[in-house]
Amino acid sequence: MTKLAPVLSAHWDEKDSFTLEAYKRHGGYKASEKALAMDPDAVIQLVKDSGLRGRGGAGFPTGMKWGFIPQGDNKDHYLVVNADESEPGTCKDTPLLMANPHVLIEGCIIACHAIRAKHAFIYIRGEVTHVVRRVNQAIADAYAAGILGNGIDVVLHIGAGAYICGEETALLDSLEGFRGQPRLRPPFPAIAGLYARPTVVNNVESIASVPAIVMNGAEWYQSMGTEKSKGTTLYSLSGHVVNPGQFEAPLGITLREILELSGGVRKGHKLKFWTPGGSSTPLFTDEHLDVPLDYEGVAAAGSMLGTKALQIFDETTCVVRAVLRWTEFYKHESCGKCTPCREGTWWLVQILRDLEAGKGTEADLAKLLDLCDNIMGRSFCALGDGATSPITSSIKYFRDEYIAHLTNGGCPFDPVASTLFVGAGA
């Protein structure tokens, strides 16, 4: 049985955990002090050696990303932290920043030093007023304490409601003051990022993981996790479970283990389908309870670790309804730049609406798959690719349920049965 291993979340239960005082009480800003005394290349090497990989979805090795920044080029370099947490099911960076914004600021200082940047930007989504307050206050307190402003500046940038800005190049366009639309790569941000300067874009959790690595060493970090997926990470459990929440564990823990220690699926019900890493990762079913939740394990089983957003749905949930709703989300959030995604997501919604209402035919399933085939890999960014994941995976595992909508002349499920307050008289 894998044991939980709180590192990022270790002091979240202290009432003032978000203050500078509380952060310093647990050795806060000692890691940045240590890193600033090191050669920047040694910091990059340390992060490479730790095995830390991006926690925003793609899992790219963080130290390697830092190493791509050209050195001695006499250009400004930038660090941009992606705090635009919006992938459906994903809810880890938001509580992290609410409970401990200073760990991100300390990570920014270390990362800036490593990549020789003087400026870091934290791009946070705009729909979380109190998280914005906490981060803004933490930055102000760090300046007042002389922690920031001595060669490294951190600027908070607040978004305005666009899922696409979580895609790193769209985020950069947005930060430059444009509509958030993805850029064609190459050039990658490491060569031409913010203001066409070398830029590292990292997820909140990735940067927040760095101070502990600097303090405790690469070997300590390597000792947790699996062969190619090192360290601990935040798994976010939500949906039809007894106890939803955040669980920080070594990479490689299984959903069965998380369900066992947290209390399991809600009483009297059984697991039907789940996402391992948000709605853009292909669905899993109860066949996948023992898949190791690390980058390789989830990929080998046909999905992606993504953001480790474990959304649990029990047998009361109609998979067609669930998939239609996600598809409507992608259609709404498609930025409109690339035709396959802009038009394709629109058509996916039309067909799925008909299917849910029992008005389609079985040939529509083939048409859906054909559309997905024509969206996949044909746009600048992965939004369209993500839109196909719930559709193709749900048809793979639940084809009969789609057909049942046709033979039934509509949805055979009672939507009340899947609510949290069923039977509560609400």
Added chain:
Amino acid sequence: MTFSSEDLKIMDSIIKRYPRPRSAIMPLLHFVQSKAGYVTNEGIELIAKQLELEAAEVTAVSTFYTQYKPSAIGEYHVGVCTNTLCAVMGGDAIFASLKDHLGIENDGVTEDGKVSLEHIECNAACDYAPVVMANWEFYDNQTVESAKELVDSMRAGNPQPPTRGPNKLVTWKEASAVLAGLNDGLAHEGVQAGQPTLLGLKLSKEGK
């Protein structure tokens, strides 16, 4: 409404945060909303002037992002998450009942100007589903009844405080100022974390 010289100074300080002025468009749009309640033509013109852009360039940015509103909304803007997980767990029922209860549709505003309603996408609080936001503050674990009580308290002029947020719900304009990056001094209020956020840590301390 005209922006005061004090407002212009604040806008100038927002522009100075960035290496390049154009980056300030988004916080400036939030700032315009904090003064006018929504993105007015006057606000667009002013931002364009401050940044030496065409008004069309500022409008193009403003209309891309859903948090910038093209017309007046409520003093308390209520968002009900109807993305899949919240929808299934009760968000759809909550949204339908609030429309009925308030007598408005999606993007509508009550006649008294107190409450506006919008169905929103995933707001990164899935472990607190079903989630309702008001002026982008968290109201966790909602039911049909609790959501109705919440909007009633808003219309009565005494809104319930957020679950994870300051002790008192600020107005739409006040929240917009926070989103423009201005510090309202309320960061220390409210819990550091809700129970679901702390569950893994608690279990770990119990030896799991």
